[in-house]
Amino acid sequence: MLKHLFKLIWNKKKQNFVLMLEILVSFLVIFAVFTMVVYYYKNYRKPMNFDYEPVWAIQFRIEQRPQSNDSLSLYFEALRNQLTSMPEIAAVSFTGHNIPFSMSTSQNNVNYEGMHISGVNDYTVQDGYAAALGLIMQEGRWFSRADAGANYRPVVLNNFLKEKLFGNANAVGKVLDKGSERPLKVIGVIHDIKEKGDYQAIEPSLYRRADTSSYRWMEVILVRVKPTANIAFEGRLYKALAAYMPNATVEIEHLTNKRVSKNSMTLVPMIIMMIVAGFLVINVALGLFGVLWYNINRRRGEIGLRRAVGATGQSISRQLVSEALVLSTMALLVGCFFAVQFPLLNVFDMPAGVYLTAIGLSVVFIYGLVMVCALYPGKQAAAIYPAVALHED
Amino acid sequence: MLKNYFKIAIAVLKRRKFFTFISLFGISFTLTILIVLTAFLDHLISPQYPDTRRSRSLYINTALRSNSKTFYFSNGPLSYYFLNKYVSSLKTPEKVAISSIFSTTNTYVNNKKLEIDMKYTNAEFWDVQEFQFLEGRPYTAQEIANGDHVAVISEKTKQAYFGEASAVGKYIETDNVRYRVTGVVKSVPITILFSYGDLYLPYTLSKTERSNTGFDGSYTAIILARSAADLPKIQEEFQQTVARIPLKGMEFDKLDCYADSYLASFTRTLLGKDESSGVNKFILSISLFALFFMLLPTLNLININISRIMERSSEIGVRKAFGASSRTLVYQFIIENIILTLIGGILGIALSAIIIAILNSSQLLPQVYLAINFTVLAWALLACLLFGLFSGVYPAWRMSKLQVVTALKAQ
Numbered sequence: 130m131l132k133h134l135f136k137l138i139w140n141k142k143k144q145n146f147v148l149m150l151e152i153l154v155s156f157l158v159i160f161a162v163f164t165m166v167v168y169y170y171k172n173y174r175k176p177m178n179f180d181y182e183p184v185w186a187i188q189f190r191i192e193q194r195p196q197s198n199d200s201l202s203l204y205f206e207a208l209r210n211q212l213t214s215m216p217e218i219a220a221v222s223f224t225g226h227n228i229p230f231s232m233s234t235s236q237n238n239v240n241y242e243g244m245h246i247s248g249v250n251d252y253t254v255q256d257g258y259a260a261a262l263g264l265i266m267q268e269g270r271w272f273s274r275a276d277a278g279a280n281y282r283p284v285v286l287n288n289f290l291k292e293k294l295f296g297n298a299n300a301v302g303k304v305l306d307k308g309s310e311r312p313l314k315v316i317g318v319i320h321d322i323k324e325k326g327d328y329q330a331i332e333p334s335l336y337r338r339a340d341t342s343s344y345r346w347m348e349v350i351l352v353r354v355k356p357t358a359n360i361a362f363e364g365r366l367y368k369a370l371a372a373y374m375p376n377a378t379v380e381i382e383h384l385t386n387k388r389v390s391k392n393s394m395t396l397v398p399m400i401i402m403m404i405v406a407g408f409l410v411i412n413v414a415l416g417l418f419g420v421l422w423y424n425i426n427r428r429r430g431e432i433g434l435r436r437a438v439g440a441t442g443q444s445i446s447r448q449l450v451s452e453a454l455v456l457s458t459m460a461l462l463v464g465c466f467f468a469v470q471f472p473l474l475n476v477f478d479m480p481a482g483v484y485l486t487a488i489g490l491s492v493v494f495i496y497g498l499v500m501v502c503a504l505y506p507g508k509q510a511a512a513i514y515p516a517v518a519l520h521e522d
Numbered sequence: 523m524l525k526n527y528f529k530i531a532i533a534v535l536k537r538r539k540f541f542t543f544i545s546l547f548g549i550s551f552t553l554t555i556l557i558v559l560t561a562f563l564d565h566l567i568s569p570q571y572p573d574t575r576r577s578r579s580l581y582i583n584t585a586l587r588s589n590s591k592t593f594y595f596s597n598g599p600l601s602y603y604f605l606n607k608y609v610s611s612l613k614t615p616e617k618v619a620i621s622s623i624f625s626t627t628n629t630y631v632n633n634k635k636l637e638i639d640m641k642y643t644n645a646e647f648w649d650v651q652e653f654q655f656l657e658g659r660p661y662t663a664q665e666i667a668n669g670d671h672v673a674v675i676s677e678k679t680k681q682a683y684f685g686e687a688s689a690v691g692k693y694i695e696t697d698n699v700r701y702r703v704t705g706v707v708k709s710v711p712i713t714i715l716f717s718y719g720d721l722y723l724p725y726t727l728s729k730t731e732r733s734n735t736g737f738d739g740s741y742t743a744i745i746l747a748r749s750a751a752d753l754p755k756i757q758e759e760f761q762q763t764v765a766r767i768p769l770k771g772m773e774f775d776k777l778d779c780y781a782d783s784y785l786a787s788f789t790r791t792l793l794g795k796d797e798s799s800g801v802n803k804f805i806l807s808i809s810l811f812a813l814f815f816m817l818l819p820t821l822n823l824i825n826i827n828i829s830r831i832m833e834r835s836s837e838i839g840v841r842k843a844f845g846a847s848s849r850t851l852v853y854q855f856i857i858e859n860i861i862l863t864l865i866g867g868i869l870g871i872a873l874s875a876i877i878i879a880i881l882n883s884s885q886l887l888p889q890v891y892l893a894i895n896f897t898v899l900a901w902a903l904l905a906c907l908l909f910g911l912f913s914g915v916y917p918a919w920r921m922s923k924l925q926v927v928t929a930l931k932a933q
Contacts, residue, residue, distance in 0.1 A: 147821060148825055151825060154817055155818060360630075361633060364633065364635075378627050412547065412548045423829040
């Protein structure tokens with residue numbers, strides 16, 4: 130039966146060529162959309178693993194800082210103490226520009242026993258950082274005063290980087306960048322956090338403990354506030370900061386707002402793409418429906434004859450729908466050939482699973498679409514009376 | 523003759539209303555999406571208030587600093603010091619506007635938080651950019667040199683801070699500093715990056731730039747030429763200047779900095795490589811996207827057209843039998859198809875006008891007002907004709923191949 134259907138379509142390949150081409154191109158478009166959706170959805174499903182809601186980011190662009198390291202630390206430590214002593218503030222950490230949901234990144238390389246990993250997010254943070262963001266330790270510990278003055282540089286990894294470097298083995302105590310000026314010693318591992326927005330993939334990250342010279346360039350303070358902090362407190366905090374650093378431009382941002390804008394940077398292009406794809410699909414569906422309907426109407430004579438020799442209406446409609454499905458199978462086979470190249474050639478560096486899921490979903494989607502478009506014309510054909518149809522000819 | 527074709531086309535359209543609907547739907551929506559995107563691109567690229575002299579301006583927004591030994595590189599805006607020293611000193615230009623990329627600051631009025639985007643500028647900025655002053659005037663070179671605490675604010679800031687009353691002469695406070703307002707300008711959308719700001723201040727008030735004598739900073743420059751013909755001369759002079767800049771004692775040994783046309787200044791950061799500005803790459807990728815986007819609706823139209831044509835096989839058979847040549851028939855069919863796409867095009871333009879009106883009034887992008895202008899319309903018309911031609915040629919060719927006998931027998 131199936132062989133017979135293939136033969137039927139194959140004989141009319143010239144007539145069906147454009148139709149198949151159209152299904153093929155729609156498959157590729159749908160595949161692109163589903164790849165994006167599956168990728169973002171997989172990322173979205175992972176937990177955030179940190180608490181951004183009560184966190185404010187204070188940016189200060191400052192002109193003149195004290196010259197010597199000592200006076201620099203004194204100056205900023207005093208500011209830090211002033212902030213910590215405010216009853217509305219729970220935790221404080223100075224840090225670089227690459228705070229959660231910001232546009233800036235800072236990346237570095239990491240070496241371990243011949244392994245070279247590039248593109249590692251590099252954060253320089255203070256002891257209060259973990260408390261400010263509510264990071265969760267997986268093994269080891271976070272930085273503390275005890276790390277000051279150690280002859281190695283203490284670092285904390287995220288789980289993603291730890292698994293890349295050590296697999297399932299224990300990471301605490303291992304030394305990275307051996308042979309360099311100042312090797313890094315792993316003192317802890319945190320659970321992966323999605324600090325680049327809900328839809329972003331997890332990236333390898335490494336946290337360094339800020340030393341006194343870091344105050345030369347740090348321009349952001351992350352502050353975790355208590356529920357009592359309101360807009361009036363924010364105004365007071367702002368005044369206090371502007372008074373302490375008369376040479377600085379100060380801006381207070383809430384991480385909740387930064388998260389929304391970071392997410393929309395991912396979502397807006399995707400929504401535009403989905404609107405465009407949705408419109409294309411409606412277009413194609415209408416076209417398919419029209420063409421199938423027309424083709425089936427043209428075959429009234431043939432259908433009437435089949436009815437006359439005893440085919441039931443149901444079997445006629447089933448035949449027509451299966452014909453459409455066979456037609457799309459041919460287009461999908463070619464489409465899958467192209468789509469499979471993406472995971473095989475590792476284009477765009479996405480996990481193969483994302484592509485395969487997307488291929489599966491697109492195939493189901495196209496079959497569904499074709500079926501929906503063929504059902505009504507098929508049902509109409511089933512209602513043809515043999516006597517009427519044959520009489521017309 | 524054409525009138526006849528038109529009549530036939532309308533008659534055919536009326537006969538199979540469902541097919542007509544599908545065709546028109548496809549054409550008009552495809553064009554709507556293309557027109558809205560073109561209008562947005564046009565808003566980004568062509569001269570806009572207040573940056574109206576783009577045809578005789580050159581822009582410098584970043585410089586690439588690299589070290590061939592350590593592979594260190596850094597790409598970013600420049601310092602006021604650099605731009606003032608090496609760009610303002612150029613001989614050929616008429617004027618050079620230097621301004622910082624806006625930075626956000628807060629101000630708290632009546633327990634309400636306002637976010638204000640500050641931009642530091644030199645005095646030429648107000649001459650190069652054609653701002654519309656609703657009140658007052660820009661600050662002068664003298665006031666800048668004196669370090670006076672003066673500011674020009676946007677209409678939006680005025681509304682939020684002072685309400686309806688006049689703002690000139692009043693004081694606005696942020697970062698614990700009070701600035702006297704000298705003028706109020708019509709607000710600029712954030713998409714006009716070189717000009718956007720809520721609060722414009724003299725560069726001498728910038729707390730971060732006063733002592734900066736390095737190359738890194740947050741400033742960009744607009745070079746205004748006396749005429750468009752001077753642009754290549756300026757670019758050449760600037761390249762010579764850049765080549766002579768001493769790099770001794772810096773952590774890099776190569777400096778790439780270009781004065782580009784408006785579009786090129788952006789494509790260079792996105793797509794540029796070495797000398798090439800990336801404009802060609804940008805145009806190529808945009809055209810490829812548009813073609814690919816039109817591919818599906820076109821295929822769909824071809825499909826429907828084939829069905830339509832086969833339905834008319836008896837008509838074609840009769841005309842052929844009475845001596846009409848294949849070519850006449852192909853012409854007729856292509857013209858019919860172009861008429862159809864033009865109707866779809868008119869619908870598309872109407873639809874996009876509605877969508878653009880909705881976008882403008884919703885202010886999804888603050889202060890951005892899109893418009894369908896002649897450029898956009900010309901592109902839409904071209905797209906229509908291409909669309910009609912693409913989708914008409916193949917079915918017409920198929921039809922012309924029909925044998926008279928088969929054509930007549932089919933029905």
